[in-house]
Amino acid sequence: MTLTLLTGGARSGKSALAVRRAARSGLPVVFVATGEARDDEMADRIARHREERPEGWATVEAPHDLVDAVRVLPPDHVVIVDCLSLWVSNLMERGDDEAATVAAADELGRWATAYPGTVLVVTNEVGLGIVPMHPVSRDYRDRLGRVNATVAAHADLAQLVVAGRTLTLDPRED
Template structure:
């Protein structure tokens, strides 16, 4: 069964009754403790080769990220993190492939960051679309999210190509009623913080309009 983490019923008035007993927000919980190795903001972590694009669903963030890659003039690679479970997703992937055109090298890899980024070379630009889907793949596979996040960050740091990363901003809404969705929201927030700390440029896209939060656009 495929679970959509972004379409789970929520309760408007704060936390649900199962939240307190779930262990998700208790001191010492692995899902709520922020690792210093992941979220510590240090100047030396900032990469001149990473641009981070945030936005809500259907906000125009992917189209904006693609436009940055096109305007770079560099050979373009695309790390597709989605898994194809049904016809709807298959049609969506086919549509995106057609929109990008033949001058992109596509790497379809739902889990392994090192595999997706390891063969890229200096002078290329790679679009990762998206970090949210990559994270949800690991969550639904019951992997260690903190360890996988650290692995992703290491792969980004080691990558020789310029990177543009797309991710969803999932923390602006009301508290999800579903425990899995709450865990996902917290993990997504930590991942976004970690990537933003490393990025040279961070952009929030709303209604197709970019707002630069850090650095500057070319």
């Protein structure tokens, strides 16, 4: 019923904001995590994120098959998808091409708008800096930008998070 996209830079407060909004809802929450603990640093990040979440929330790990994972979620929950940035990286590493990735993002957006509950999607904005020198980095930046725009096109609300504060972006134009 409601899809909100929260985007911004690293450590801008996007995930914490999604957690606060979900907790305030009073509804059951499902946290859909796209990250994988492949090294100590990432394991530490995941542990810190888990500590921010209230006990009793369900967690679904979906580093690759995000759309399949959300399609089976029960209705009338708040669903947090955190985050598209890691998901796109995982798909690139797996060898998915850009067209397949953007198509999956469109499926996610379509699912979220039809879901009988609230969906909060977290993602990074990586396209505000200089053009990366390496082709893989440029591909990632461009692909994530297209994924973000695709999901945002479905969103009822899109907000840029900077220093824990939000700036509401213009509503989508149909």
